[in-house]
Amino acid sequence: MDLLNETPLQPGWLILPLPGRSYGAAFAVKGTYQLQPDSPAIPAETPEALEGDVPEAEGSAALRYTRDLTAPKPAVDLLFAGEAYAPGAKPTDMMPVTVQVGTWAKTLAVLGDRRKTKGLLLSKISDPLPFTRMPLTWSRAWGGVESTQNPAGRGLDVEIDEKGAVFTRLPNIVRLGEAGLDPGALKEPAGFGPVSPAWEARDAIARRAHYGAKWLKERWPAPPEDFDPDFFQAAPADQRLASGNLRGDEAITFHNLHPARARYRSALPGLRPRLFIEEQDPSHKEAPVLFREVPLRIDTLWADPSADKLILIWRGFSPVRSMKLREISAILVAQEPLGQAPAPAETYQALLARKRAERAAAAAAPPPAPPAFEPLEIAAPDSSMEALEKEWEADHASRMAELDALVKETDNETRGAAAAALASEGLPTAIVHSTPPSDPASIAAQAAKDHQAITTLNPDAAKLLSQPPTEAMLDAEGKVQAEIDAFEKDFALPFFPPGPDAPPG
Template sequence: MEILNQTSFQFAPLVGRVHFPAYSFTCIIKGTFDLVPGGTAVLSDEQLYPTGDEPYPDDEEQRTVRYESDFAWYKPHADLLLAGTCYTPGTKPLPACRVTFRVGGAQSTLVVFGDRHWHKVTGTISSPRPFTAMELRYENSFGGPGHEKNPIGKGIAETRLPDGSSAVPLPNIEYPGQLITSPDSRPEPAGYAPLHRMWQQRMARLGTFDHNWQQQRWPWFPVDFNWEYCNAAPGAMQVSGYLEGDEALFFENLHPGITRYQSRLPGLRVRCFLNRHRGGESQHLQFDEVKMHLDTLWVDMDAEKLVLVWRGVTDIQDEQYEEIEHVFIVSESLSETPRPVAEWQDDFQAALAAEEAAFADESPQETGAAGDIEEAVRKAEATLHKALRAAGIEPVDELPEPSREDREAEARMLKEYGLEEILAGKALTRDTVVRRMAAKESFAEEVFSDLDLSGLDLRGGDFRGAFFLNVNLKNVLFDGAILREAHLENTDLSGASLRNVDATEADFTGACLSGADLGEARLEDSIFEQSALDRACLENAEAGNGIFTRADLSGADLKNGCFVGADFSRSLLDEADFTGASLREASVEGAAGRNLCMRDCDLTELRASEGCSFVDADFSGVTGEQSTWEGAVLTGADFSAADMMGADFSSARLERANFLAADMKQARFTGADLTSAICRTMNLFEAGFEKANLTGTDFSASNLYGAEFLGARMDGTVWHAANLKMTKLAGKQG
């Protein structure tokens, strides 16, 4: 599928099952705008990509949602949402203040109070403490522990005050018609932020997941599923139908400098077309429009940002949506009559032809390119010759050989500056190196050529920028030396000691470092491409952004090293030991290694896909949030006690893998093979196992709340004491 986007907006597809019993294809188009006080919102320079739920920056437990996921299959109404702060007029301290959020004809007003609480003895409400700013979050609305509509709010549970006494703090944010008047008051949680999908307001719309559903509708939603579940806005801010796109906006007491802030939507109509095959494997392509609805408006009032999301749904043949060849996205002004589909089809064909022509232009034939370069060189030479003649200089095609007098003068100059060895064509000798090392002279940027320096003591030497050409450095002592930006390509450093060396940005391409000791070395941005590092020691080395592609690290000791952003692509890692090392944002794509040990490593955002193979590897205790293992061979690997929220194991081979007590919230195992894997006591909250092979997999006592098992093979799967609530397998525990 190819995307031809003629707008500045961002596009994302989403496959689902909106219309029973068909598959659905949801087109999501997201636009980001800057609010203009007193004017119309304008396109932002940075267009935000469709994203999942985004919590508040200080909400590490992700108890609330600041921005609701864009990936909703369908919304029957428009959501009007806002993140912001109540600012008192003129920032004058007040005990209470009103805020208003209005979009077109939809409006919601809140009353915001300063901090207050119940007087336990008198049963009265304390006077609100004056405030100038109050963030509009559900932590400040009615609720509390055990309250199904807002378990993070206030108004139910006691808390201890600074003076040591206890009291029940009251909510700061309320609806004008539902003000708290007694301890028995139970108002709706007031706000403009998205309601969490696990709260009662939305959970009540999920429908009935019972035996009839399993027999008749699974894996589609139940017949009584209410699609309003996908709407996240509080009821008053859900628009019946959808937005037009040119509505007026009004914000009262939501900006520190503008009490009554007015703006307007940009007045755009977004249209989306699919060019797809109809009728099975037919070669005929049909150009169809997907009706788009503006169903989400979100405002970040403190940043004066506006996000609009258009969404459209169409049926497809299967979840692979292979019949769709192209997606064509355009926009129009609402002040103009919509253009006919046929005209947009002509524009699509023109855009497609232009793209194909541009691609062809970027790939010229080699002979043509060479001819163009030669012609350019000839023209440049002609221009240069013309300029030289104009300056009274006769150009020559080739420089003459230097005279004997010139060569003798050059020799005298080199001797004067101590460079006669270079003139003689001789590199430094072994004895010269020994002598100069004893005198503590620097070798910075010098050339070492055709030398045998094996076994020498070069500790603490300054070799920054030096060139080592065909030099034998076997068993050399380089401890504490400076090798910054040194060139050691194809050098034999087997058995050498380079402890605590500074080799930042050094080049070891193709070098032999078998059994070498680089413990505690500084190797940031160094290159070890195709190097032999088997049995080498890199313990506690600092090798951030180092390049180890195609290197042999068999049996190497890399414990507690820093390899942040390093590239180990296609390297050999048999029995390599990375225990306690940091490989944040590193890559091991295409690498292979049996019995690899990465125990207790930091693998956050590690890239381990593209056919990497780590059979029987030890990843126990690792931290690997958002790491990628797509298609990896991890048969028999040990991930016990790993913390890997959001990790992607799609299509990975995980037969007999051990995930005992691992925390893998929202991890993806789509199409993975977990035959006979040990997945006991895991946290797999909202994990995805679509089309996975779970034959003989043991999920005993694991938390699988909200996990997805669509199309998974589950022969002999063990669910004893597993939490399967909010899954389509609820009731299988035991």
């Protein structure tokens, strides 16, 4: 399905079961606007998405906003939120607040906080406390936890204060003429906001229908034949306009509902949204493609004058063939000024064809060439760094040579001392040349032990060892030592004689 929407409006739809295992779609188009003093509302910078019921506060049974997607409403819901503001920010204990849309108007009385305290014989109602602002919520209207009409309200719940006094908080929002009444005489809440479908005013409507065996057999999952669609009206009964009685350009006025303007006059935006569908019977490939309009009308107005915010919902209904709208290949949403005559459907059918052609051309176009990049310049090697590296290598080689010479000198001195120690004991000195470098005492002791072992096991070998080394032997030993020295120099691993001062391995 293609969805063409070049407006700030947010479209959506709700599939509804109908009798005879058929379906219908309730199409909704949501517009979000910013109220303007003494001029029509303008589209909001950020359009709001479609949403469901929104409570007044987390966990509250009362609603601040009612869901956007619902079945068609027989009448127009007028809904309001926000706060009451004392004129000029001067504290007051009571004042009226009024909302007017076109020729429709409603006024309520707002009072400061009061309480009814129970005495031994009589109860006492306190005077209202002065206030400068008061939230227009159901929690401030008549009701209580046990109330089926407003479980979020006040006036019925009994509390005990820190001094042990038994009291009841009294409602801040009442109808004109009810302000001076004993709260016990109140029978229903007064407010401007949406009524929850779980509250008696709406729930009783749903329960009046007959959900019997006949309904299950003949209509389910569609509602019963005697189901009253007034259930879908979220506004209080005195905040509904007859169907079609709201064009969309009416004046809207608020009294004592704006922080800076005691009288705030604006107007609806004066726009006409339109919604078209393109469909074809999916079971017949040769079936003609139909392009038709789903007529829309305003059925919900919601405003928060304290935030300069206005929301309008236009809704339309159309039978459909499937729950997934398989037969609908495109939905087009447009809008026009109310002051202009409606454009013919052919205008929008041509618009849909043109947009599809543009999209197809864009898809067929070759991908754009990759951006050209400037060649990366690699800096030449730093000559100063090369010089430092050569200097370091030369210094390292010099230090290794000095260390190698020191090791050889130490080794020769150690062997000479060991040979002298052996000679003083009458032992042959030739064995010193076959022992690893160590301290003289260790070399002498090890050589004596080796000589004793050789003498015991092989007298001829002992005789040979007692003779001084020949020149050929010394030459061979020199060659071996030279190879060892070369190996140590190449790998920078000088040989250190083991001992207490030797570096760790």
